[in-house]
Amino acid sequence: xxxxxxxxxxxxxxxxxxxxxxxxxxxxxxxxxxxxxxxxxxxxxxxxxxxxxxxxxxxxxxxxxxxxxxxxxxxxxxxxxxxxxxxxxxxxxxxxxxxxxxxxxxxxxxxxxxxxxxxxxxxxxxxxxxxxxxxxxxxxxxxxxxxxxxxxxxxxxxxxxxxxxxxxxxxxxxxxxxxxxxxxxxxxxxxxxxxxxxxxxxxxxxxxxxxxxxxxxxxxxxxxxxxxxxxxxxxxxxxxxxxxxxxxxxxxxxxxxxxxxxxxxxxxxxxxxxxxx
Numbered sequence: 001x002x003x004x005x006x007x008x009x010x011x012x013x014x015x016x017x018x019x020x021x022x023x024x025x026x027x028x029x030x031x032x033x034x035x036x037x038x039x040x041x042x043x044x045x046x047x048x049x050x051x052x053x054x055x056x057x058x059x060x061x062x063x064x065x066x067x068x069x070x071x072x073x074x075x076x077x078x079x080x081x082x083x084x085x086x087x088x089x090x091x092x093x094x095x096x097x098x099x100x101x102x103x104x105x106x107x108x109x110x111x112x113x114x115x116x117x118x119x120x121x122x123x124x125x126x127x128x129x130x131x132x133x134x135x136x137x138x139x140x141x142x143x144x145x146x147x148x149x150x151x152x153x154x155x156x157x158x159x160x161x162x163x164x165x166x167x168x169x170x171x172x173x174x175x176x177x178x179x180x181x182x183x184x185x186x187x188x189x190x191x192x193x194x195x196x197x198x199x200x201x202x203x204x205x206x207x208x209x210x211x212x213x214x215x216x217x218x219x220x221x222x223x224x225x226x227x228x229x230x231x232x233x234x235x236x237x238x239x240x241x242x243x244x245x246x247x248x249x250x251x252x253x254x255x256x257x258x259x260x261x262x263x264x265x266x267x268x269x270x271x272x273x274x275x276x277x
Contacts, residue, residue, distance in 0.1 A: 001132050004029065010070035011036040016056065019128055023120040024083040025113060030125070031060040031078040032133055035070040044139035044275035045075040046268065047126065049155075051146030051170075052180075053099045056080050059145075062257040068265040072272035075135050079125050081147070083114040095180055096187055102175070103151035104199050106188035115188060118199075122155060141165040141271040145260050146224075147172055147180075149216075153201035153234075157209040165213040165274040167267050169260045170222055173234035174202040180228050205237040213274050214238075214245035217263050219253030 004016040012035035021028045037043055046069075050059050059065075059078045069076045082088075082101035089110040091097030106115040130137050142163045144152035149171025156166040175181020176196055185196040197203040218231045225231065231247065238245045253259040 010066050012070050023116050023124045026083040026085045029056050029080050031056040033066050033069055033076040035073055042134045042136040043073055043075050045135040046141045046271055048078045049144030049148030049151035050081050051148045053094050054081050064261040065264050068268040077129055088114050102184045104188050108190050111188050139275045141275055143167040145169040154199055156211050157204040160211050165271045167215045169217045170255050174200050176200045178228045202233050202237045205241050216247045219250050219259045221252055222255040224255055
């Protein structure tokens with residue numbers, strides 16, 4: 001693992017790092033905030049999955065999590081959203097290719113070799129972080145925004161019991177039912193819509209997946225709400241499944257990091273209650 005940068009922040013360390021991924025076949029960058037703590041202690045961790053066009057830097061620079069993580073003693077980790085590099089295939093559109101991995105394992109050429117973000121996040125990346133930072137893998141939470149909210153929901157629903165807490169801001173709740181999802185799933189996975197279901201939180205719940213401690217935050221003035229996000233589909237699925245989850249609709253807020261930053265400290269406190277129980 002290579003250290004790209006480290007800066008002291010709220011008594012802890014905000015760093016950026018790089019490692020060679022066996023899953024994607026590329027170098028992968030990520031950010032870690034490690035609060036000040038006793039050298040022998042291991043801390044709970046929140047994995048943050050970012051949205052379309054983002055790298056690890058967007059949340060690291062724009063999302064105001066560091067003070068709250070320092071207060072609650074939580075490590076905060078931000079992976080990249082896709083493989084990178086000159087040899088990695090790309091698309092001219094912002095919502096496909098680099099920066100738009102959708103946290104799936106692609107099966108279609110030319111994406112299948114490197115766009116394996118599901119396996120990267122679930123099977124490799126978290127272990128890399130655990131081997132290099134003092135995270136307590138018995139106390140994990142996962143969260144994300146937009147495409148990353150979709151990622152957080154689906155990763156958690158596919159791995160019940162792995163995360164003590166799950167939250168999502170402005171998530172794409174059902175790629176089966178929105179233009180962003182239909183484009184990405186067709187391109188990465190092909191036309192068989194049954195193959196998309198493991199990457200759709202509404203479909204996963206319909207198919208029997210269940211998790212505890214779930215909260216969703218959504219702005220009512222989000223410009224993508226009606227066409228792309230369709231939060232009501234998740235609310236309906238949760239109600240029909242009898243899942244104890246909270247979906248908060250916030251008046252006047254849009255899709256931006258201004259919205260997410262407004263509520264991130266409270267969200268981290270919510271995670272902390274469950275990660276330290």
